Every structure is written in C-alpha cells, then in structure tokens.
Amino acid sequence: MTVTCSYNVLGLDPSLTGFGVAATTGPGMVPCLYRLAPRTRGHERLEYLRAEVRRLAEGSDLAVIEGLSFAAKGNALLDLAGLSYLIRHELWQMHIPYAVIAPAQLKQYMTGNGGADKIAVAMALHRKLPAAEIASPDESDALTAACMGAHWLGAPLFEPTKAQSEVLCARWATKGKRGQPKIAWPDMGLQPALL
Numbered sequence: 597m598t599v600t601c602s603y604n605v606l607g608l609d610p611s612l613t614g615f616g617v618a619a620t621t622g623p624g625m626v627p628c629l630y631r632l633a634p635r636t637r638g639h640e641r642l643e644y645l646r647a648e649v650r651r652l653a654e655g656s657d658l659a660v661i662e663g664l665s666f667a668a669k670g671n672a673l674l675d676l677a678g679l680s681y682l683i684r685h686e687l688w689q690m691h692i693p694y695a696v697i698a699p700a701q702l703k704q705y706m707t708g709n710g711g712a713d714k715i716a717v718a719m720a721l722h723r724k725l726p727a728a729e730i731a732s733p734d735e736s737d738a739l740t741a742a743c744m745g746a747h748w749l750g751a752p753l754f755e756p757t758k759a760q761s762e763v764l765c766a767r768w769a770t771k772g773k774r775g776q777p778k779i780a781w782p783d784m785g786l787q788p789a790l791l
Contacts, residue, residue, distance in 0.1 A: 606653050607743070695780060705763040764781075
C-alpha cells in the first residue's frame with residue numbers, strides 16, 4: 597500500500613540522548629525521520645530539543661508522543677518526565693493537539709505484543725512501510741507513534757488490521773466494566789475512521 601496520509605502527523609519518542617522524530621508530510625510522501633542526539637547537557641540540551649521539536653512540529657495537525665517508560669531508574673525517570681512535559685507544553689503553545697501513547701500500546705499496535713522489544717517493533721514497521729529508511733529504534737518508535745495518529749485520523753500509512761484499530765480505542769477494564777480510554781486522543785472535531 598502506498599503511503600497516503602492527508603494529515604501532517606508528528607510522532608515523537610522523547611529522549612535526552614536519542615530523541616526520535618517522524619513526520620508525515622502529505623499524500624504519497626514517505627515520512628521524514630530524524631534522530632536528535634545533542635552533545636550538550638543540562639539547560640542547553642533541553643533548549644536544543646525544545647527548539648528542534650518546535651521547528652519540526654510547525655504545520656502539524658497532530659502530535660503523538662510515546663509516554664514514559666517506567667523501567668528508567670532514579671534521576672533518569674525524573675529527567676525524562678521533565679522533557680516530556682516541556683515538549684507537551686511547547687506543542688500546547690503552538691496549538692498542536694497531542695496524544696500520549698504508553699510504550700506497551702505502541703508495541704502492541706505494531707507487533708501484537710505489548711512486551712515486544714525495539715527490534716521486533718522496527719522489523720514489523722519495516723514490513724508495513726518498506727520505503728521508510730529507519731536508522732534507529734528511536735526513529736522506529738517515533739514512526740510507529742505517527743502511524744497510530746494517522747490511523748486514528750482515518751488516513752493510515754498502511755492497511756491497518758482490526759487488532760490495530762482496537763489498540764487505538766481500547767479502554768481500561770475495572771471490575772468487568774469498560775473504563776476510561778487508554779489513549780486520551782484530543783478532541784479535534786473529527787469522528788475517527790477506525791475499522
């Protein structure tokens with residue numbers, strides 16, 4: 597299937613050392629992939645990442661951010677949380693709606709297994725989008741996030757399965773009842789076109 601996203605969707609895999617970014621740029625275009633790897637530290641690093649996200653997000657209709665991995669330990673988790681909220685705030689200032697996807701949901705969407713490793717995600721993504729030149733797991737995760745956003749908007753980058761659609765609209769189960777959605781998609785005045 598040809599890549600035919602009619603929306604500009606930005607996928608983000610936030611990291612202080614290997615920040616993955618994927619941008620769908622319009623109908624028939626292969627997504628643009630970036631890996632931001634700043635050599636600076638502290639505030640200079642945060643400013644670089646904030647400025648690059650702002651530059652790359654310009655004109656986006658939706659951003660999809662991979663959420664925090666709670667496998668991170670100590671200060672690393674706090675630093676990643678700070679970066680995540682800095683990026684969310686930047687998108688908010690730009691009036692770009694965003695959704696946050698848990699890492700397990702991202703893996704479930706692409707591989708069918710919420711516990712899959714990054715290599716399995718990259719391989720599954722390559723099978724779906726062979727034209728995308730993925731150079732790192734950071735780019736792979738960002739592109740999966742962008743795929744999820746494009747699918748939710750009704751303009752998937754590949755032919756999605758029923759199981760993939762179910763990941764996008766899954767709800768938490770509490771005592772046998774369907775609870776809140778696992779993904780808080782922004783209200784964009786659209787009716788998502790899911791299978």
